[in-house]
Amino acid sequence: MTAPMLEVEGLTLRFRTPTGLVNVLDRVGFTLQAGETLGLVGESGSGKSVTALALAGLLDARAQTQARALRFQGRSLLDSRGEPDTAAWQGLRGRRIGFVFQSPRRALHPLRTIGDQLQQVLQVHRGLKASAARQEALAWIERVGLSEPARRFKAHAHELSGGQCQRVMIALALAGEPELLIADEPTTGLDVSTQARVLDLIAALARERRLATLLITHDLALAAQRCARIAVMHAGQLVETLPSRGLRDGAAHPYTRQLLRATPQSAATLGDLRSVHGVLPDLTRTDLPACRFAERCDRADARCHAQAAPRTRLTGPHALACWHPVQFVHPPLPIAA
Amino acid sequence: MSTPSPLLEVRDLVARHALPGAPAWGGLLNRRRWLQAVDGVSFTLARGEAVGLVGESGCGKSTLVSLLARLSDPVSGRIVFDGIELSGQPAARAARSPWRHRVQMVFQDPHDSLDPRRTAFDAIAEPLRSADGQRALKGDALRRRVLEVAQRVQLGADLLQRRPHELSGGQAARVGIARALAPGPELLILDEPTAALDVSVQAGVLALLDRLRRELGLAILFVSHDLGVVRLLCERVLVMREGRIVDQGPARELLDSPRHAYTAALAAAIPKFPERAPHA
């Protein structure tokens, strides 16, 4: 059996800031198989983007990252101290792991042409010579659905629309022929139709190349539609992982259920729409409850504040960490911690 | 019994954009090129009605909205607000018109539409300070009005001393709404107000807008590319494409069982929750 594409266990992240230590991530863990699409969802500020950056090894010296395990295709990316091995990451980024970021126009180099940037990726990560890289770059421009490749090759970021910029970002991410694609809010700022087209493109390319995809978004419906599985994050804690099919009925963690209620697609009328109670807790606090959702949860009790619930498996692909889940189909089986 | 006259009536509105010029004579001259942004748009809006305007990027929604708010001038066509011919006057003179306070707008990106160097209080107070003649407020009356409006949008008074970069997305959005409400408008135009917000914050803002509409009898024109949101908040929907209104009708009906091909395509693009496969 092939090793999973990505295995994360016990990922904890703290930022050192002038005002104190920020406990950004708390023992986040998930697995991603080859060819699988996993959606990472949660409100803004729940730690999704930071998780992606931590996985990419793109955080700076102020970040204290620790993990029990961090494996890419079975190979550990941690050094002897349990911290990310930057040298190992350097080799993987761009080549085996591709990234698509938010704000496509801002992520592209404003002064260099699209073609130039693509060509560079191909030369650096695929070792192609200039002329071969140029040909391949043109092919990629076409592959992501941009018309008139020759003209686009010479275009700059500001000449393209948001949707077109994002397509270029996808080309840049996939040109290195990675095996894992991490897309952080790739469609924020794009209208629904463009959003659908961009995600269709990612899905098509992922299918072609058996790419594993980690899709990060705050839009639960989007993640449910595009991903086979969803991982829900709240305030740096991974609270639930479940299949997206039947998410509406099957979601058991109170936070997931509140998120569902806030999503327009699950509401019949405006009155059904409810925002999630309260606000994300301040992560600089030293007195955070064990379950960081406890203060916003209507099912929480003293135990939730004091003791972190173990990760429990409800069914094969459905796991959550909660003392008072909303409903479960089968009796819970604790997962080996 | 006759139906009351519409609050807003738009007739054959046409507007265009100047495109970056086409150089001629070796670059010495710039020949003007135009893009027809709004190409003959007509519709009405009743008092207290919530109407959605949907369309993809580039369809002309933002241009149309700018025209309605009288920030820019149309090439031809009429905009009639409560019997007043808004299009009669150039946009440059709109600031001093007696109807200025009655039509207000909430912008898309609160962090772009709030002056980064001013506090939330100043942002909300600005329209009250620059209003014409008697309507202008100052001192205590100003303070009271700002606090009143802030409370209405559930913006804590302690947040008023903050600058935009110290506010969250949802808080900044509320400041934008408060600012638009301060002059006491009858028509509120919202240009993608929740596009930059995450789903939970969006839910709060939508609930707020609905409540304000009922409490204040506001007419709302809600521009968005997100039909899922429009379906919940608006009674009627206008679908715009390439400068024209191609479809319109009651929100629920139009989006749940669209008849027009383009509307159907837009509705199909909304992400939906996959249903559970039948149990084996």
Place this chain on the structure above:
Amino acid sequence: MKPQHFRAAPGLLLLALFLLAALFGPALAPFDPLATDMLARLQPPGATHWFGTDALGRDLFSRVLVATRLDLGMAAGAVVLSLLAGSAIGAWCGFAGGRLDRWTGRLVDVLMAFPLFVVAMALVAAWGNSVANIVYATALINLPFYIRLARSEVGVRRNAGYVHAARLGGATATRLLFGVLLPHVLPMLAVQGSINLGWALLNGAGLSFIGLGVRPPTAEWGVLVSEGAPYIITGQWWLAFFPGLALFAAVGCFTLLGDALRDLLDPRGAAEAARP
């Protein structure tokens, strides 16, 4: 805020010294700057004459001290004039946009293509030697910088969301320009003005050095340097050194202040740019 405070300290200290010299120079001078004493000519720096004496026996320290008022006055006058006029023109063009803006921009570009000191020379030569003319000429050649700065700062923000929002609130063009846009431009203008003081100072001193503008026996740093220059070869280094040092210190002081101002205003700018 601490690092910025430390960086501003030297500049502020120097500025305080210069202001003191400018305001109270004549009263503080130990000798009359114009009094000659042929018995004490060309004396090196010592106990009585701290900076030494010149070819006519005049005390150099007194002359340098008294000149502070004139030099700083000229520089300040020129900068204030060009800042006020330049930012007004620039802001108006940036706000109006269109043809006026485009043509003004081109005019400014043409002006800035000239070697500005040469232009100043030509102007003073044409208008006549006087302190006032130095101020006007310096102001004129510095005008393009302020026009350009104000024009771009206003032009960039003209279509910002908050400007449109202010229009919706009923703000007239005047209110938009002065109430909304100008506060954004002022910090940049202040920084530019501070650094500009250094250039204006060198300009005025430079013109006097070549014989245009202020003439001897008036004490002015540029005049003093020009009087002292021939004596460097003969070994009386102090004659050119001390006025030169004064110029150096003053320009340094203004530049430091300009940098400190920019750092002070930058954190807000950096916060402005930090989007959530």
